[in-house]
Amino acid sequence: MHLKNPLTLQNKGYVFFDSETMKTFISFLMNQAELIAAHKKGESSYVFRAAENVDEVILDYPRTIQPLKKFFLPPRETLLNFNLEENDFDVPDMETKKRIFFGVHSYELQAIHILDYNFKRGNPESNYLKKREESLFIGISYTPDEYHFGKSVGLEIEKTEGMCLYIEPMEAGYYMFVVDDNGLKLLTEFSSETVALKTETIKPQPKEFQKKIKYHYNRLPQVFDKVYDSSVWKKVSEKCVGCGTCNLLCPTCYCFDVRDEIELDTINGKRERFWDGCMLNTFAEAAGGENFRDKLHNRTRHRLFRKFKYITEHSGELSCVGCGRCTSFCPANISIIDIINNLIEEVSLNS
């Protein structure tokens, strides 16, 4: 099986921004639309949220807690309000305002691309697709930390597909690459004159990933053909406590549960959906209380197979984007890279 080759650094040229110009540009964008960017939260964490103040926008960060999916598939979302007395319901109005996502990493875009694929197939997920409209993405390069492994899943830092602009920080400021016409339009509106794009080749400092999967990403589907009965799953489940953090923070996990909650008048209520995950106890529980994945090792296996096999078989792309969230936020220090490398080791020993 051959996976699709992801495009890399497609651009129409670039301009140079010093730090002050960058701030002015961010202010300009904030006037154009709602600007979503990384912000500091707590002692040492980052989150995406709407920018209110240019100085609070963070351009250099390893990863946010929740991925971008929260803007299109919110952690909690009211699907409908109902009235039992009148036997009636209404669907809450959905906002479709223009949003610019600023300073996002290539894996976030790839994750959105995978979510789009899953939500467009079969019965299109209208709430998600509606919220996806009118989104512009401005990417930025990042320095891989001990958890990133984009390259191992075929995803370079400079992959610009889906972005309109791409930012490469440098010593005295930023290179602003124009990726598509939307990006060019933003730059033209910003400078209110014709933008002279430079096209001389520049070589940004190459950035090494510290974590690597032993095999080329093309071979991973073959590995997953052979590891259903691997002993690795049980070994992982000795450490795993089943908290579900890896699912909930995964940028390509999209499972949710739905619950009806009624008010104290026992007449009015709402149907709410919220993120769910296949690592959680009751995820695979069916009517009658039967749970067909009641053991942690079955659930871990299912999670990995959803990333490297089940969806990959029809999408032709891996569903893991190498952001490292599942590993960096795991309270039990379980590393997805270690799991995959252990599987590879077992496969190569047995072949």
Place this chain on the structure above:
Amino acid sequence: MSKPKVAFFDFTSCEGCQLNKLNFENDLLDMLKLVDIVEFREAMDDTADEYDIAFIEGSISSPTCVERIHDIRRRTKILVALGQCAVSGGINAMKNDQPSDWVREEVYGDDKYLFPSLPAMPVRAVVKVDYEVRGCPMSAPEYLHVLKSLVLGRKPEIFDHAVCVECKLKENECVLDKGMFCLGPVTRAGCDALCPSFGQYCTGCRGPVSNINKNGTIEMLKAHGFSVTEAMKRMKLFNTNDMEKSISWGNR
């Protein structure tokens, strides 16, 4: 449709969960439109012979408790355990780890033989429990969910996933990552991650998820710098029965 007859009973506990119900000032009157409260020692004098729903607070810790809970079970259609003492034995169960003689002497001194005592047990160790509302004190939203569901004849949906989930939904910074202690990864959700959302850590007051990986939990806490002794001690604070004697108390 006549309103369901509801009663509240307290066993070995601080009665905080019961008192908590009287604190629902915004919802109390609406709640009274749904049900007839026929027995509630903390709030009224009346008593009744039969109930549709009996809410039980506190653990079973003496022969008298055993008699009373059997009597209540016979007279109620639905029985709900309210709060961690009733659900798991709660803090009371810490005594189960100590020699019974010593515990009784500490409490009653020379009169210890006048007060027969049992290990603190969850209600479900003695009679059939239909639903459980966890927490110390019980979670108010969960209690209202159970009450509304029962009034409507629906089965209440009680979460069996970790507090971690609620922290992640709220995008809280991880308490363990900050170097604090936390039992959120293995404690049952339903509190909306109240403590971690306000700068505290999860003490495990809602008890463990149903198939807790105990060794994994201890390894996890060790990796965050806690000794095995400390990890066990903290895990047992609200959940001695779950951690030590889950089999003998008939864990579901």
